[in-house]
Amino acid sequence: MKNKSPQSDQIARIQQELENVQQAYIQLQERYREAQETIKELSKTKGDSFTSGTAHTKRFKMVTVLYANIIGFQELEHVDDAQALIDDLDSLFFEIDTIVERFNIKKIKSLGDTYMCAGGMPKKNRTNPIEMVLAAMEIVDVLAQKQKKEGKIWNISLGIHTGPVQATISGKNKNVYELKGDAVNIASRIESYSQAGKIVISETTHEFVRDYFICDKIGGLPVKYTGVISMFELIGFKPKFSDDDLLRIPNQRFYTRFGHVRFHDLEEYILNRLEKELPQYLYYHNVKHTMDVLIGVEVIGTAEKVSDAELLLLKTAALFHDMGQIVQSKGHEDISCKFAREILPHYAYLPNQIDEICDIIMATQLPPNPKNILQKIMCDADLDYLGRPDFIPVSDTLYEELKHQNLIENKDDWSALQIKFISGHQYFTDFAKQNREVNKQRQIERLQKLTSGGR
Template sequence: MESASRDQLLKRIARLVRQNKELEEQVKKLEREKERLLETTVKYKLLVEGNELRGLKVAEEEKTLKFNMVTVLFADIRSFSGLTDEMDSGAVMDELDEIFFEFDRITGKYHVEKIRTIGDTYMCAGGIPEKNITNPVEVVMAAVELRRFIREYEAARRGSERIWNLKIGIHTGPVSATISGKNRVSYDIKGRAVNTASRIQGASERDAILVSVMTYELVKEFFNCEYFGKLPVKYTGNIQMYQVEGLLPGLCVDGNTALPNDAFRVKFGLIQFTDIQEVILDKLERELPDFLFYHNVKHTVDVVTEVELIGWAEGCTDEEILLLKTAALFHDVGHTVSYDDHEYQGTLLAHKMLPAYGYTDDQIERICKIIMSTKLPPRPTDLLEQIICDSDLDYLGRSDFIPVSNTLYEELKAQDKIISLNDWNRLQVKFISGHQYFTATARRLREVNKKLQIERIQSLINGD
């Protein structure tokens, strides 16, 4: 009897053990599912927050993103009827596939997002998924290269004979984009800008690139454009159109209006700087420690502004202005990592970020050298370093010197780097008395006021 009861107990225990193991597996499975769902939620929230920070409005109910400025391109490429009758239809399709494959490469080169192909029409857009101010120039530059490719492709295959007819239409405006896909995200865009670009492409002629007046106003400093005519658009009225001939003479290599030169890249970089600035200022806003009362976003903006002003006054070239502004933008971003070696940390971020914006290795090295020159005490070795050193300490000769210097005092005090306001004022008198602006522009604008600052500070020092 006891043996039977023991056997039943053992069976019950074994059953409970199995059930417990099954429950444990279920719990682990639920925990994995919970983690997956949390990860998905976090990713979506980051996507939403990141897009909102970049100026994109997210409509969660419709699961769409709204972009305020996108440049849409429609390229229609058709074979001339009659000329391809003797060609095998498979050979014609193979050529079209080759052409579209190269179109993908070219648009990708200019950060233009392929939307889709519809038969023999290729559709793409600039300014998505990343908002940027340069997308009209990038899309038109891509269009110019698409046209050059078709010309060279046909010349290599059949000499002067042409079988492909390329017509391009471009328009800039707001769109709504629907996201789809898991492994590879794709976008379907809608809106009046899409319809207008399609209408402009329909009005285009063989081998022509037509842009709307909206796009023209944003690219006319880069491209030679001729007035083409008006296009009636429902609810909008007539839209003026311009035909893009190619790059302006001073922005192309040896008269090749499809090949940009260094002057183009610098001019483009000065516009693109706005996009980089938005990213860095957002990073500073989010990641700077709370005790940085002086080395804040305002200080970075002040230095960026000042290097440009002094740079132009000192006769700097466009490229030098670009290098100065970029160095000024990054010179204090290292404070998000470390206080005492923030200049070096800023150079690390510059090396990481700037290649994606088309800066050359030589330019990045030059920018980093300019950044490091701001480390106190300043010892600039050339004009650009002198300009940023003067800009970084511009407040020494400004009328708002006292309130600005007080923020630096509060910043140092919060880190126990200074004891009393009296000590701080004595330190300032010593520093300003030994300081000298390096550029003629800064000396002319700030040196007189700087002498007054010493008197003002001395009047604030209490005797011990």
């Protein structure tokens, strides 16, 4: 076995240092963006936000508010050891704080035996009604366990409503939120109709969560200028989303469906970043290409009958597969994976899911060499345009991109390069073979006519 030369060791060290620098760069980018978003939230003075003194006010269009009341506290407030009672209540509120934080929910206040929190702020999302219901179910279960194990006689009633709010934000070291608006008032009034151990939601919240949970209509709530709002008692998960006899514990099918809902927030975030941060000379590897591949994996994935869980992995890989182009074109697949590993944990992706997503992304490196059906679908979606009617205009954008980078000189060279590439290319899925392969062969004929002398 030959010993490595000093030059080889030096090259390996430099490559490792380069990889470390790239990873640090990606992490710094994320921190910089987070700081920018924080500054934007704090300094925005027009549109849906305005300032007054040291505080500023911001309007949120879709927030889910939970209002809770600790039942039994009033009966215990005259006990001899009042401090112990307060300590118990503080301990309970701390547990509730931990639960709501885990579901991306912001605690607004706890006062006496009442507690209020809100989802969908300060970072906006589409998932807050579902997350609030999940948190409410866990809170009720925690109280039930305390009653059983510790003999506590108090309980909790909860009211939930989704709607717009106006938040006054103040505080120097930590933002303090004061909420106003119908969403707050309606949540509070709904809680007053609730009973011990019950979760009552408004019809607006019900619209967002009814596909996942069993809810029984229990009556109507008169609201000024609005009319009567229907109220629903939340019973538990629908049977297909829980393997638990009591319908309190979600199963993997639920998490997959919920992941698809959360994906829309991720999609919006990534596409906005690509729109703002991709170099302007990327005429082909731009947001449109990412959307094309995203649509492609859905079409081909559906045709190949992949599961919902697999489709989520494919869509996520498609969303990230060219994000590394923000940094550089060469080796961008590896950089895209680093972005994925940095961002996806914030959207509740598990480590094994992230690993598989990165494997799918890496399969798009040329020449493609997919190892499984998901990688094959991704590779076919990435080069789907080779067999589509819009091949020529799409390939022209790639030509302009490569020409800008001095990687191609003229159209004749480009046509010859494409003929060579397409002739050696193969589709991997049955869908692409049946729907793209024939057109791909026609592209070669078209390109041959475009080359000088019809070669």
